[in-house]
Amino acid sequence: MSLTETLTALNQKELALADVVASLWKRIEEREPEIHAFIRLADPEALMRREEALSSQPLRGLPIAIKDNLTTVDLPTTCGSKSLSGFRPPFDATCVTRLKAAGAQVQGKTNLDEFAMGSSTEHSAFGSTRNPCDPDRVPGGSSGGSAAAVAAGEALAALGTDTGGSVRQPAALCGIVGLRPTYGRVSRWGLVAFASSLDTVGVLARTVRDAALVLSIIAGHDPKDATSLPLPPHDYTENLETKDLQDLKIGLPREYVPPGLSPAARGLVDRWCQALQELGAEVVEISLPLTEYALPAYYLVSSAEASANLARYDGVRYGLRVPGELMAEMMAATRTAGFGREVKRRIMLGTFALSAGYYDQYYGKAQRVRTLIAREFEAAFQEVDLILGPTSPTPAFRLGEKADPLSMYLSDVFTLPSALAGLPAISIPGGEVEGLPFGLQLIAPRLGEEKLLRAAYALEAALSA
Amino acid sequence: MIDDRVMARIEQLAGLELSPEEREALKADLTRILDYFQKLSELDTQGVPPFEPLPGQVNAWREDEPAESLAQGESLANAPEQEAGYFKVPRVFGEP
Numbered sequence: 283m284s285l286t287e288t289l290t291a292l293n294q295k296e297l298a299l300a301d302v303v304a305s306l307w308k309r310i311e312e313r314e315p316e317i318h319a320f321i322r323l324a325d326p327e328a329l330m331r332r333e334e335a336l337s338s339q340p341l342r343g344l345p346i347a348i349k350d351n352l353t354t355v356d357l358p359t360t361c362g363s364k365s366l367s368g369f370r371p372p373f374d375a376t377c378v379t380r381l382k383a384a385g386a387q388v389q390g391k392t393n394l395d396e397f398a399m400g401s402s403t404e405h406s407a408f409g410s411t412r413n414p415c416d417p418d419r420v421p422g423g424s425s426g427g428s429a430a431a432v433a434a435g436e437a438l439a440a441l442g443t444d445t446g447g448s449v450r451q452p453a454a455l456c457g458i459v460g461l462r463p464t465y466g467r468v469s470r471w472g473l474v475a476f477a478s479s480l481d482t483v484g485v486l487a488r489t490v491r492d493a494a495l496v497l498s499i500i501a502g503h504d505p506k507d508a509t510s511l512p513l514p515p516h517d518y519t520e521n522l523e524t525k526d527l528q529d530l531k532i533g534l535p536r537e538y539v540p541p542g543l544s545p546a547a548r549g550l551v552d553r554w555c556q557a558l559q560e561l562g563a564e565v566v567e568i569s570l571p572l573t574e575y576a577l578p579a580y581y582l583v584s585s586a587e588a589s590a591n592l593a594r595y596d597g598v599r600y601g602l603r604v605p606g607e608l609m610a611e612m613m614a615a616t617r618t619a620g621f622g623r624e625v626k627r628r629i630m631l632g633t634f635a636l637s638a639g640y641y642d643q644y645y646g647k648a649q650r651v652r653t654l655i656a657r658e659f660e661a662a663f664q665e666v667d668l669i670l671g672p673t674s675p676t677p678a679f680r681l682g683e684k685a686d687p688l689s690m691y692l693s694d695v696f697t698l699p700s701a702l703a704g705l706p707a708i709s710i711p712g713g714e715v716e717g718l719p720f721g722l723q724l725i726a727p728r729l730g731e732e733k734l735l736r737a738a739y740a741l742e743a744a745l746s747a
Numbered sequence: 748m749i750d751d752r753v754m755a756r757i758e759q760l761a762g763l764e765l766s767p768e769e770r771e772a773l774k775a776d777l778t779r780i781l782d783y784f785q786k787l788s789e790l791d792t793q794g795v796p797p798f799e800p801l802p803g804q805v806n807a808w809r810e811d812e813p814a815e816s817l818a819q820g821e822s823l824a825n826a827p828e829q830e831a832g833y834f835k836v837p838r839v840f841g842e843p
Binding site: 369370372373465466479480505508509511572574575578579581582589593596597598599600601602603605606607608609610611612613614615617618621623626627629630631633634637644646647648649650651652653654656687688702704728 | 757773792795806809836838840
């Protein structure tokens with residue numbers, strides 16, 4: 283059942299909150315030992331007890347899963363890192379505060395690649411998460427725990443974070459919906475910083491309507507985040523229903539259908555175009571030639587920002603401390619023991635890209651290329667309303683298959699360009715390749731969430747028919 | 748480009764102490780990654796400004812008004828070591 287259907291059943295008294303919680307926990311008992319989507323779970327009895335207190339609120343006490351790099355006072359926040367094991371945040375992330383204010387409860391904290399750096403949820407200090415569609419395969423990442431929990435039926439909906447594709451790619455690999463809002467649409471307060479100019483809070487859900495519902499709750503201005511946009515609240519579920527998409531022109535970039543894409547995946551892209559045309563939209567081929575430069579630009583910018591943001595894990599105020607005679611020794615020993623291999627790799631890369639003598643050549647260059655990529659999107663959106671393509675080049679890969687960092691980074695080629703430009707985008711189930719889910723991605727101009735969700739909603743119905 | 752001297756300097760700047768095996772592995776990774784990233788030099792960025800994540804937005808100021816903050820106990824609750832209301836750390840100077 284979707285979040286929306288569950289709410290309707292609660293409102294019509296066909297179900298009680300206790301029934302919903304019990305059925306989610308039954309599912310957790312069945313699937314969780316194999317999937318390992320959660321790092322920590324709330325006490326179901328405690329969630330059930332709040333039925334009456336929350337029955338007049340819009341979300342009626344329903345549990346929502348939260349990625350473990352969003353702070354919660356109820357449960358420790360670890361970011362999948364030894365550095366933060368046992369850390370109990372003194373405040374809730376703003377998105378969590380807003381969910382609670384709407385009557386939701388924190389169901390648990392979901393697994394992720396350490397500090398959200400990864401595309402497979404294999405880089406967590408608390409073990410890998412597996413794909414519910416095929417447990418030999420990864421769920422994608424870094425919000426792999428959130429995606430797997432929703433896909434396995436363990437959660438109704440989940441929050442994730444998307445820096446370079448970390449909501450959309452796992453949603454695609456697990457066969458669910460993943461929404462990344464415009465940069466600045468949802469407050470980053472309480473999102474443990476990875477790359478501050480790219481980080482966004484997004485939604486993983488079973489349906490487009492559910493994603494729109496959760497976005498309506500978590501979006502909005504927050505004085506605690508200076509980059510949060512001063513925009514009024516908005517109900518994104520309002521204009522989803524539409525007879526057709528006759529007013530929309532959709533661009534399919536030829537770079538998003540590269541020669542390496544499998545014939546099965548190409549067949550799906552054709553099917554998507556046909557479905558859009560049947561809905562009345564016009565589909566045109568466009569070109570985004572800078573697509574191939576997004577990967578190096580993204581890894582330089584995000585690693586540079588990460589190297590600065592992760593300087594705080596020094597064993598002084600919270601988290602792990604490894605003893606040392608002198609302060610500097612204690613700090614280095616703590617950081618060395620606390621971070622995993624991928625995090626160290628990115629800190630080293632980022633520190634190098636920011637270091638004297640290399641700054642202009644690497645970080646400066648990447649930030650300028652980022653401007654070019656954003657301009658390329660702006661120009662494309664003069665011609666088309668939305669951009670279509672696959673979310674990830676392949677369906678879910680096997681655990682351990684991408685041991686080489688560059689090949690892992692390449693699984694994000696289609697989500698990185700829009701992330702660099704701060705654009706909203708969504709992944710919805712687009713069919714199957716080799717019997718595994720394959721995601722369809724739509725990208726909108728800045729603040730174009732309404733149009734994005736309306737098209738995704740219509741396509742979701744057309745493709746599941 | 749990434750030789751042992753550069754590795755030692757980045758390691759120090761990053762506050763890490765890699766094991767010899769880890770250092771060799773990361774040196775090889777970084778060399779390969781940066782080599783691939785040379786791709787960016789194909790693009791002419793002369794006169795292109797660095798990206799602004801929020802186009803048109805300038806500094807977001809707020810009123811300088813006192814607001815509620817964390818109590819001392821809450822701030823110290825996660826401290827690895829504390830004494831008399833302070834975070835406690837090892838000594839900063841001296842021979843190791």
